Amino acid sequence: MSVDDIFRRIAERSLSSNIFNDREVLRPDYIPNELPHRDEQISKVSSILAPIFRGERPSNVFIYGLTGTGKTAVVKYVLIKFEEYTSRFGKSSKYSYINCRYDDTTYRVLARLADSVGVRIPFTGLSTSEVFRRIISALDSLGVPLVVILDEVDSLVKKCGDELLYRLTRVNEELRKGKVTIVGITNDVNFIEGLDPRVKSSLGEEEVVFPPYDAVQLEDILSRRAIRAFKPGVLDDGVISLCASIAAKEHGDARRALDMLRVAGEIAEREGVCKVTKEHVLSARMEIEKDRVAEVIKTLPLHSKLVLLSLTIGGESRTTGDVYNVYRELCRYLNVDPVTQRRISDIVSELDMVGIINAKVVSRGRYGKTRLIKLNTDLDTLIRVLKEEERFEGIIKNFRSR
């Protein structure tokens, strides 16, 4: 982000907007004080955790659902309520929320845990088992139940394996007074299958599933937030239902829907108008998609970028072989060692996976079986991002202008 961007944003925020009342309400990490259409999940999660009021250990819970289905919001919501009650009735308990995407090593997770039970841990120097011992003794002397929330736990396991999970589930056997409950949250449905069976059974004592929202539910959610987020009367008719229906088609992701609404508002604000229209929503969708694509492309390795560059040259759709030939020519021009066609085949699959291109296997009989590859991206955005690689500039000038 450039200096101008930063200053502009701050200026925007401090100036009174003629669109927004409180745009924070639309941010993804905002926890509203009501969560419509998640009553079932809220009551399930809270009844699972309720035994803590009787001083018993709640079952471990496994929570799964796609992104933007309210998993984190529900859990945080329940925990906030939870604290209210425990403090009101003089019960004591502790919880520790850890997002494993940011704390994605065994040590960092343990450090967070230690912190939440009041143990000071040096940045480095201790073995994990030593940290473990200190946490356990702290828990024992506190004599208080602990609830550990491991959000996006799949990223931890992907990096460090399920060793830590296994040990956490077994902590209770070593404790005399304290109790530990683990709440694992993931958006990867297949994740559980890959776990050590012992972890799987003890972690999955209870399961809560978060289904995607449908269009009607999304519309309801958006309306409730919009009332607080926008000034009265700035939203055109149909703006909210358009956001809802677009997001519903893309897996019922509420975060996406809220994003779209917020960006639509920001676009309207930038234009200096005082109405948010359906057109703003459509531009917002484009903008979000462009940002996403640009972000992905920027971080791609060289050869993937070269494959994309090859695709900007020439016709609409072509086969793997065509792409490989152009790619090799580009490599020759740039003095880069080309990789084999086998590797290109994998790169094409990867690009297809993230949705930048479309690759479909077709059989053309006598003329072989191959993949037809098409760009699935706004060409201007793609070229703009690729130009950031200085050595591509010559190619973009010479080859593309044919």
Place this chain on the structure above:
DNA sequence: CGTCCACAGGAATGACGGGCGG
């Protein structure tokens, strides 16, 4: 109806760099 094209995509293996435990 069998061939054979132009690849898909699995398996084994190697080079390399970065982080972790001791």
Place this chain on the structure above:
DNA sequence: CCGCCCGTCATTCCTGTGGACG
């Protein structure tokens, strides 16, 4: 601090395959 292990990128070799063409 050093060796070790692990994940990523890449190569080599390979078997598999839908369907137009002869």
